[in-house]
Amino acid sequence: MVGSNRNRKIRLSVRYAIAVVLLLVMVYPYLYMVLNSLADWSQVDRKLIPDAFTLKSYQWLFLGGETGVTRPWIGSFLNSIVVSLLSTALMMAFGVMVAYALSKLRFRGRDTVNNFILFHMFFPAIILLIPSFLIVQKLGWYDTYWALIIPKGVSLWAVFMYTNFFKAVPDAFIEAAKLDGARDFQILYKIMLPMSKSITSVIFLFLLMERWTELLWDMIMVRSDHMLTLNVLLSQMFGPYGTYPGPLYAGSVLLSLPIIILFILFGKKFQEGMQFTLK
Template identity: 85%
Template structure:
């Protein structure tokens, strides 16, 4: 008995050690970026763990440093928030409505539309980049919020996720609501949406993260400094400011910080949603 208890404790300790090492391997790249964003410039990228820290890299970002050219970091941060939140809202709104129509309503051509969505999910989006750009120019949306928000307002992945979830919801709830005189929009937003809080957290975080880190589309659709998003502004630093690695790390931390905060806030719902989506 004593030997078996000791063997269990030793095996458990080995598991904890292995899990700790794997966790450190996954987390350390981000930790390295954070530490070097605060590190003294003489130690950036020269030590695994810097010993001297300063706010010089962050000060450099907002003041222009030795170049004296201030970059619109605050404006780019606000632009990223506006574009990401509005695009995510549109993607979720259209995703919910289309998914409800595909899963709970009967209409001619439903299966064809569903198959088209599945096919289009595997279609390389970059092929449509040039036609999309020309359409944006024809509409006069170039270098505006419209170009950054509207074309990114539909997510086939969100439609797919909500469709699968709504199919699992018993139709008894919908039939009972219709007997009480509820319409489809009322059923959708008063019955279906409250039941899908867990999957909504997953969809929201993934869509927001995808839109927040979008680079190619924003680079093509933006020309003026006033419309720059944070990721585009950060990408522009790698050329003329490539000799300043500290500010590059600081900008990367600023870019990743909102996603981390949102994940901490919605972490529990995200875990529940992942469990539901994997069933």
């Protein structure tokens, strides 16, 4: 009996040790980035754990670098926030309305539309990059917020996720609401959406993270410094600013910080939504 308890404790200790090691492996790259963003420039990328720290890298970003060239970091950060939030809001609004129609309304061609969405989800999006760019140019949207927001305002993945969730909602709720005189928009926003808070958290976080880290589209659609998003500005640092790795790490921290905060705030709802998606 004593031996079995001892073996159980040993196995448990080994599992905890493995879990801690895996956690450190996963967390250390981000920790390395944060430490090097705060490290003295003489120690950046030269020590695994720096021992001299300074805010010089962040001062370089926001107050202008030693080169005398002030980069629009604050403006780019605000651009990323505005573009990401508005694009995500459009994607979710479009996804909710289309998903409700596909799951709860009866109309001719519904199955065809559903099959097209499934097909398009597996279609390489990069193939449509040049046609999309030409359309944006023809509309006169190039180097504007319209080019960064409107073409990215549709997510078929969001439509697919919401459709599967709405199909699981009993039709009795819809029929009872219609008997009380409710219209489809009222049913959608007063019944369906409150019931889908958990899956909405998952969709919101994934869409926002995807749009926040978008690089190729933003690089193609803007040329002015005042229109750059933060990730595009960071990518430019690998060129003329490659000799300043400290500010590069500081910019990377700023880029990842909002996503981490959102995951902390919506962590519980995110877990509930993921449990539904895995069923």
